[in-house]
Amino acid sequence: MWILLLLPFVGLLWVPFYNFQEPALFGFPFFYWYQLAWVPISSVLIWLVYRSRKSDEAS
Amino acid sequence: MADQIEWVSLSVFIFFFALVTVMGFFAARWKAGPVSEHLDEWGLGGRQFGTWITWFLVGGDFYTAYTVIAVPALVYAVGAYGFFALPYTIIVYPLVFAVMPVLWKVAHANGHVTAADVVHGTYNSRGLELAVAITGMVATMPYIALQLIGMGVVIKAMGLTGELPIVAAFVILALYTYSSGLRAPALIAFVKDIMIYIVVLVAVVVVPMKLGGYGAVFSAANDAFTAKGGATGLILKPSQMLPYATLALGSALAAFMYPHTLTGIFASKSADTIRKNAILLPAYTLLLGLIALLGYMAYAAHIKVDTPNDVVPMLFKALFPSWFAGFAFSAIAIGALVPAAVMSIGAANLFTRNVWKSYVNPDISHAGEAAVAKIASLVVKVGALAFILFLPTQYALDLQLLGGLWILQTFPALVFGLFTRWFRAEGLLLGWAAGIIWGSWTAWSNGLKPLATIEFGGVSHVFYVGLGALILNIVIAAVVTVVVARVSPARRTT
Numbered sequence: 228m229w230i231l232l233l234l235p236f237v238g239l240l241w242v243p244f245y246n247f248q249e250p251a252l253f254g255f256p257f258f259y260w261y262q263l264a265w266v267p268i269s270s271v272l273i274w275l276v277y278r279s280r281k282s283d284e285a286s
Numbered sequence: 287m288a289d290q291i292e293w294v295s296l297s298v299f300i301f302f303f304a305l306v307t308v309m310g311f312f313a314a315r316w317k318a319g320p321v322s323e324h325l326d327e328w329g330l331g332g333r334q335f336g337t338w339i340t341w342f343l344v345g346g347d348f349y350t351a352y353t354v355i356a357v358p359a360l361v362y363a364v365g366a367y368g369f370f371a372l373p374y375t376i377i378v379y380p381l382v383f384a385v386m387p388v389l390w391k392v393a394h395a396n397g398h399v400t401a402a403d404v405v406h407g408t409y410n411s412r413g414l415e416l417a418v419a420i421t422g423m424v425a426t427m428p429y430i431a432l433q434l435i436g437m438g439v440v441i442k443a444m445g446l447t448g449e450l451p452i453v454a455a456f457v458i459l460a461l462y463t464y465s466s467g468l469r470a471p472a473l474i475a476f477v478k479d480i481m482i483y484i485v486v487l488v489a490v491v492v493v494p495m496k497l498g499g500y501g502a503v504f505s506a507a508n509d510a511f512t513a514k515g516g517a518t519g520l521i522l523k524p525s526q527m528l529p530y531a532t533l534a535l536g537s538a539l540a541a542f543m544y545p546h547t548l549t550g551i552f553a554s555k556s557a558d559t560i561r562k563n564a565i566l567l568p569a570y571t572l573l574l575g576l577i578a579l580l581g582y583m584a585y586a587a588h589i590k591v592d593t594p595n596d597v598v599p600m601l602f603k604a605l606f607p608s609w610f611a612g613f614a615f616s617a618i619a620i621g622a623l624v625p626a627a628v629m630s631i632g633a634a635n636l637f638t639r640n641v642w643k644s645y646v647n648p649d650i651s652h653a654g655e656a657a658v659a660k661i662a663s664l665v666v667k668v669g670a671l672a673f674i675l676f677l678p679t680q681y682a683l684d685l686q687l688l689g690g691l692w693i694l695q696t697f698p699a700l701v702f703g704l705f706t707r708w709f710r711a712e713g714l715l716l717g718w719a720a721g722i723i724w725g726s727w728t729a730w731s732n733g734l735k736p737l738a739t740i741e742f743g744g745v746s747h748v749f750y751v752g753l754g755a756l757i758l759n760i761v762i763a764a765v766v767t768v769v770v771a772r773v774s775p776a777r778r779t780t
Contacts, residue, residue: 231386232380232383232384235376235377235379235380235381236377236380236535239373239375239376239531239534240373240531240534240535240567241531242522242527242528242531243527243528246366246521246522246527247521248521249521250726251466251504253500254499254500254502254503254504255500255504256502256504256520256521258366258369258521258522259369259575259579260502262369262372262373262376262575263372263572264577265373265376266376266568266571266575267568267571267572268505268648269377269379269380269568270379270565270568271375271564272380273379273383273564273565276383277383277562278567279565281501281711
């Protein structure tokens, strides 16, 4: 599951993948809404990893 | 900028400023603890902050007032390139999730208060401890100065001139930080963050409505950049892609090496508090992305400014009634107080634990540590204030930029030891020195631009100098570790 934490790095650091104006969404060029979309996606990915790991709070 | 004093804005501003001042002094009694008797109390708020307090505190000191001013200013000036703050503040959280709970456990088990404590605990090397401590203090000072600049911009927008208002605001801040320690910014962060959320949510809904929607905002910016030419535009030029990605990655690696962000980590109640925050803190990043768009809204609103830093205040003054502009300005100014307080506390903790205790008075009592840290926090703030009053503003900006590359060089010393004991202190210390020297020299010879160039296969690549310095740092640390391990296989550490 920890591999999920690498996805935001891949999605955001490979700039040629999203350096475009089209397709726009609600007036936002692709460059902007794509990066903004990674905010909730990253939260969910981290949450998935959080949920899958064993709790260490008992110790 | 208008020279008349904006009385309505100013009254709203003074009301909120007075409110947080009272809260700052009251904070000493919040979640009661003996504030002056132990550095854990004054400098870490009693190590008891749960998920929500940590969320407000770290959100409040990581996304600073200067960010609210400077990110839209950069976006206004250059366009897409200024958005590197967005990927930076997204990829920082997987890192926080993976690294910071481990760091918290080590610090908690051994009573460590600072990054340099952790490094000393791991490697038993006074030299490496001092390197990490000094880097932290030096990198923090100009960062505090920038918060003052952010506050100065909004105070100027309300028509107040001269340096007296900033001095007054800072003296008040220094006094309640002195008496309440980390509890003061933690409590004030609630007010600050809620105010900022209100301002930004109103701005991102109301402003585009007044200006004809986001499509119009982006197209106005596009027209302006087309007219302006150069390395500006709504998307990156091919030559900007590598700088954009490396700046984002390097900044993300550096972000939680700073004393103020680490203070928020060490002050939390449990490792799980930090994990939950890695999931919840990105809410601020969404906010930051929207704040950055204020830079484009300025074009749609036909705002003319003397310096890009005035973009946000001028936009608010032009589009909002003066009471709401005053509310927004208070949010930004209070937004400067929280990080400035946490930064001075983080720097004071470093000074107390890793300079005073290590070199001046090793037998210092817990109450003595708190007393030294309180005085040190005052000295740090006066230093930052003097910086702004007596030196050109540009020095603070340049030094903050260099500070980012310096603090990044403490990453191997602090983080690697959490996962492997392979590296030796000698290697990490030499790597740190090499990274700092090469990085500073390269940035300096580029006219203090944070970019370096290498030729590779006949093509020159431009990238963030801090990341280059970090790679050099790690390579040297590894090579020296191999050599030292050959010469003396037995470690002098535990």
